Amino acid sequence: MKTRYLFLIVLTGLLIFMPACKTQTSTKTHDAYKTLIITGQNNHEWKISSPILKQILDETGLFSTEIIKTPDKGGDMNLFNPDFSKYRLLVLDYNGDTWSDKTKKGFVDFVSNGGGLVIYHAANNSFPEWKEFNEMTGLGGWGNRSQKDGPYVYYKNNQLVTDTTAGNGGSHGKRREFLVVTRINDHPIMKGLPVRWLHGTDELYSQLRGPARNLQILTTAFADSAAGGGTMRDEPILMTITYGKGRIFHTVMGHADEGGGPAMQCAGFITTFQRGAEWAVTGNVTQTVPFDFPTAAGVVLRKDFKEKTIDEALAEFGTYDIGKSTLNLTCLQNYIRSLSGDKAGLLSIEKKMVSILDNKESTLEAKKLLLRELSWMGSSYSVPSIKKLTSEAELKDEAEFAIARLQSAN
Numbered sequence: 001m002k003t004r005y006l007f008l009i010v011l012t013g014l015l016i017f018m019p020a021c022k023t024q025t026s027t028k029t030h031d032a033y034k035t036l037i038i039t040g041q042n043n044h045e046w047k048i049s050s051p052i053l054k055q056i057l058d059e060t061g062l063f064s065t066e067i068i069k070t071p072d073k074g075g076d077m078n079l080f081n082p083d084f085s086k087y088r089l090l091v092l093d094y095n096g097d098t099w100s101d102k103t104k105k106g107f108v109d110f111v112s113n114g115g116g117l118v119i120y121h122a123a124n125n126s127f128p129e130w131k132e133f134n135e136m137t138g139l140g141g142w143g144n145r146s147q148k149d150g151p152y153v154y155y156k157n158n159q160l161v162t163d164t165t166a167g168n169g170g171s172h173g174k175r176r177e178f179l180v181v182t183r184i185n186d187h188p189i190m191k192g193l194p195v196r197w198l199h200g201t202d203e204l205y206s207q208l209r210g211p212a213r214n215l216q217i218l219t220t221a222f223a224d225s226a227a228g229g230g231t232m233r234d235e236p237i238l239m240t241i242t243y244g245k246g247r248i249f250h251t252v253m254g255h256a257d258e259g260g261g262p263a264m265q266c267a268g269f270i271t272t273f274q275r276g277a278e279w280a281v282t283g284n285v286t287q288t289v290p291f292d293f294p295t296a297a298g299v300v301l302r303k304d305f306k307e308k309t310i311d312e313a314l315a316e317f318g319t320y321d322i323g324k325s326t327l328n329l330t331c332l333q334n335y336i337r338s339l340s341g342d343k344a345g346l347l348s349i350e351k352k353m354v355s356i357l358d359n360k361e362s363t364l365e366a367k368k369l370l371l372r373e374l375s376w377m378g379s380s381y382s383v384p385s386i387k388k389l390t391s392e393a394e395l396k397d398e399a400e401f402a403i404a405r406l407q408s409a410n
Contacts, residue, residue, distance in 0.1 A: 098127060204235065
């Protein structure tokens with residue numbers, strides 16, 4: 001019996017407190033920030049990534065997003081001359097031919113005059129010879145970048161290092177899950193997020209180098225040599241840069257596979273992308289931390305790129321399997337905690353939990369975890385249903401524990 005309780009306590013401890021599940025999608029579009037995603041050439045799957053980035057941004061209700069494509073590789077880039085001034089935010093999902101001088105000037109003017117910019121994944125490989133662009137990205141990779149372009153910047157032994165050693169810029173090992181570590185907790189983009197969280201399988205960019213002016217490294221990840229190509233140091237993952245009056249959010253995450261893949265489906269990537277985009281426009285973040293933001297305990301993937309609601313989570317909770325995702329459990333726990341002091345709200349969710357408990361089709365794992373939650377937040381409403389479970393050998397210990405705890409609390 002003690003072993004079962006210990007397991008439940010440890011599992012609960014792995015799931016940190018976060019705000020409640022999403023109850024509805026924002027419909028705030030009348031004053032949404034007009035956004036332009038620039039794409040059309042890339043050594044990555046831009047035809048997959050750009051529509052997903054649009055969906056991710058528009059889902060918040062804060063952005064109204066368009067996609068523009070450059071001419072194909074080798075085409076006439078003089079034909080690519082968008083009016084950047086019509087937008088509040090530019091998102092670069094591009095790695096290809098150099099733009100015309102007129103377009104480059106318009107881009108620089110946009111950012112320096114206060115426009116927001118997001119640099120996404122392989123976009124930091126672009127334009128190695130364009131001085132202003134490299135100042136905007138802070139750090140970049142590949143494109144024959146070397147010590148001439150600026151230092152490596154990384155963390156080593158928890159110390160920020162600016163390294164002028166000679167060498168090429170840009171590398172990554174085999175794709176894998178990796179732990180993201182927050183370095184600036186009080187930055188608006190990072191506020192309220194876990195200090196450590198696991199990101200879905202992705203390319204872990206290493207050895208980025210560049211001007212690194214007005215650069216803040218928000219998060220890092222350890223590039224282990226076991227994955228091949230690792231530097232054995234903590235490499236930048238999320239960064240911010242200021243350029244003139246403009247703010248730039250730079251994320252190296254999000255390698256696109258068919259259907260988006262785990263890197264783009266990761267709730268950590270989606271959330272930080274959304275928050276980083278808002279900060280780039282306003283300097284602030286109004287979005288709450290979603291219930292399903294990952295922790296160090298495991299990756300959380302959103303196959304449809306949308307945050308799950310509490311009702312959706314409860315609809316699936318009865319089939320809970322301890323060997324699979326903890327997503328629905330995390331949702332329930334965070335939703336309960338968000339109702340602190342709300343007696344009517346707590347009773348409402350308690351009734352829904354009891355209905356799952358009463359359902360003969362619900363799994364043992366689901367019932368055990370519900371008993372654990374009800375033991376500390378439940379009321380006398382739960383007691384009759386819990387008492388029935390004391391007659392079931394596999395649930396007897398958990399049910400008796402819940403009753404004893406409820407009775408002592410009252």
